[in-house]
Amino acid sequence: MRGKLLRAVLTWCVLACVAAGASAQAGWPSKPIRFAIPMAPGTGVDVLARAFADALAKELGQTIVVENKPGANGLIAVNFFMQQPADGHAMFMAGVSNMAWNQHLYSHLPYDSLKDFEGVAVFADTPFITVVSPRLGVRTFAEFKSLMQASPGKYSFASAGIGNSTHLASELMLRRTGLQLVHVPFNGAAGSSSVIAGDTAMYTTVPGGIAPLIQSGKLVPLAVTGSERLKAFPDVPTYKELGYDVVVPGWYSIVMKKGTDRQVIEKMNAAINRVLGTPLMQERLAAQSLTAVQSTPQDVQRLTRRDSALWAPIIDELGIRQ
Known part of the structure; x- marks a missing residue:
């Protein structure tokens, strides 16, 4: 008798849980x-x-x-x-x-x-895209690399904060290419403004937020991290094409x-x-x-x-x- 009662209680609990879940799904979203x-x-x-x-x-x-x-x-x-x-x-x-x-x-x-x-x-x-200040006078990654190698540690790169994806993406690129730039973290999207002004030399970020700045010539695009070129910027090569393993999620x-x-x-x-x-x-x-x-x-x-x-x-x- 006690065993039957226990099984009945357990069965009721299972059915109640199933009903509660079904009710939550049926009523969602309710606000x-x-x-x-x-x-x-x-x-x-x-x-x-x-x-x-x-x-x-x-x-x-x-x-x-x-x-x-x-x-x-x-x-x-x-x-x-x-x-x-x-x-x-x-x-x-x-x-x-x-x-x-x-x-x-x-x-x-x-x-x-x-x-x-x-x-x-x-x-x-x-993907991520690396852009530089027009004031550097470079148009390709090869030109940028030559300029940076001539004065290691003289130039800086911007990010949206320490540990931000813009920071880590740039650090990975520097490790893969052997370049030396000083990190200057900013709050949020101010990094691109610093590159436009020429206060920092480089910024690696997602292309969506800075596409108009590239199209207007305020930023110069050098390379993208994805496996394919961007449709918006078909003339910008991938790092893979340039011979560098720079893959950023x-x-x-x-x-x-x-x-x-x-x-x-x-x-x-x-x-x-x-x-x-x-x-x-x-x-x-x-x-x-x-x-x-x-x-x-x-x-x-x-x-x-x-x-x-x-x-x-x-x-x-x-x-x-x-």
Whole structure:
């Protein structure tokens, strides 16, 4: 009798859990979704996030509110995101820096990307492009290299902050080419302004945010990190073409808080993949020199582990852990 009662209770618990999960999925999203992004308004990433949010909101039939929380390599945005409930109505636009590199940059990181986040989707990937100041008087990477080799340590390169992807991408390029430039970190997108003014010589960043500056001649493009030339700048060679192994991951992902209902995660993943499959969204991403990525939730953790392992030694060698 007691055994039958125990089995009945267990069966009821299982059915209750299944019903609760089904109810959560059926009722989601029941309110606006808060979308935290770690960049300032008007930046290339912000433009991408807003276009993506608009398309996703139409797909889900619910408002998505973009929350700009720039600064501290994404830590401000993460702090905001972690204060939201794990009910599927908050998500974070996490790049490779936030997911794979910050754990090697900060001794007391307030989050663990693999333990505190639920991967939803990897949705876009971007190459990096190296640009220089027109005041240098160089037009090709070979000319730039000759100038730098003639005065090692005289010139500097800009970044959006210590440990930022713009910093690490430049450091990798310098290691592969043997050039010596002094690092000058800036807050956010101010690095490109310093190159335009001639205060720093070089900047390596994603092309989406600086394409107009290249097209207007305010920045001179030298090389891109991807496997193919950019459609927007077909005359700019890849580092691979130049004979250098400079491969920098530039993926963007969507994550939710650990504990979010699994069915909600899957539903959001399916919605993201549908949006990315539309010609309009692919066109918007291409305008930012981004490639749409179809993925599973598991791909977020896979890429996080891969790029954490690959870049940990480089970060350690730089001695920039804080």
